[in-house]
């Protein structure tokens with residue numbers, strides 16, 4: 001297909017969504033030349049490399065939604081991929097624990113939702129069964145989700161990168177290449193980067209925390225804005241590690257697309273506690289006081305952000321105070337494991353979620369993918385996009401095949 005362009009398709013973003021998309025296009029169109037441009041020195045440097053490492057089952061998501069469909073399909077594909085390429089993973093299961101009467105309705109809803117989504121082995125558990133599974137956890141009712149697992153998504157991303165370069169006809173991953181603009185022509189796009197230009201017939205924007213900015217550069221005025229939400233983690237000390245066998249989750253607040261602070265045994269054996277969800281003044285700011293004038297201006301000059309704040313100021317304030325107070329964070333964790341003490345936890349890592357928010361102040365719940373001319377823009381790919389990535393890649397391949405008339 002290549003004629004006078006450097007690449008047939010340029011994918012912007014070397015996170016797991018961009019890489020899965022490039023990989024699936026490569027598998028389905030072997031003669032097409034693809035480049036992935038990543039601004040950082042390594043792949044998976046942002047959301048993909050700062051997450052909880054959980055292979056989600058798909059039980060929370062609205063039946064029939066893109067999240068529900070791609071999570072269940074993507075999870076199975078991810079496991080097969082990990083098996084094939086010898087990436088360590090474990091299907092260890094998780095429990096969701098209700099600790100107060102007022103959470104029982106929510107727990108029930110998740111159960112029926114999960115049943116509708118066909119989550120294998122999902123069952124209700126009693127307080128004594130919670131104790132059998134997680135001896136240090138206490139609750140009044142719970143759910144057991146045996147098909148949830150853990151994996152290192154950075155390893156998955158790196159393997160995808162390797163396969164993309166090894167397969168196809170001259171595919172290339174460029175790290176340290178930041179896309180700064182587009183020069184649009186009738187039959188191709190000149191993609192401008194900090195280190196020169198590339199001509200491509202088609203562009204796929206998978207830039208995560210920067211995806212709305214890339215879309216704007218391409219002339220798309222999305223009616224959403226990426227609002228960054230930082231998630232801080234603590235980790236259990238080695239001595240306290242034995243208090244968590246696998247994964248323990250609370251019943252999430254149904255008004256927010258976040259799952260609430262939970263305990264996650266990571267694939268390396270450590271146990272993370274978190275993440276909270278705090279408005280961040282910097283899109284790629286992992287420190288509690290990180291600040292970017294341009295990022296803050298873009299978030300705070302958007303009408304939707306203020307509507308979101310006004311509607312949820314109580315929740316926002318309590319998340320904010322918890323972010324700066326170990327004592328309050330601990331109190332939240334003690335709801336799931338009452339015997340946890342201050343000496344059992346120490347500050348851990350942080351991640352920043354790219355949460356698309358609409359003009360009406362509502363966080364967008366489902367994945368959003370839009371086409372504009374010779375480009376496809378992934379405008380919202382929050383959790384469980386890492387779990388679902390290979391299925392999202394299939395979907396983007398289908399869109400690219402149709403829109404770009406790929407042979």
Ligand SMILES: Cc1cc2nc3c(=O)[nH]c(=O)nc-3n(C[C@H](O)[C@H](O)[C@H](O)COP(=O)(O)OP(=O)(O)OC[C@H]3O[C@@H](n4cnc5c(N)ncnc54)[C@H](O)[C@@H]3O)c2cc1C
Nearest residue numbers: 013015016017039047048051052054179208351382385387
């Ligand atoms: C705290 C946290 C916990 C999570 N937990 C889970 C979980 O347990 N399980 C799960 O399934 N999902 C989880 N998620 C969600 C999941 O990590 C993300 O949905 C997924 O990683 C999104 O992948 P992505 O490729 O879209 O974005 P990213 O991984 O952020 O990748 C986007 C890439 O684009 C690059 N980029 C941006 N701008 C440019 C530019 N101008 N030029 C070139 N490159 C550019 C960035 O550097 C980045 O590498 C979590 C997310 C967070 C933040």
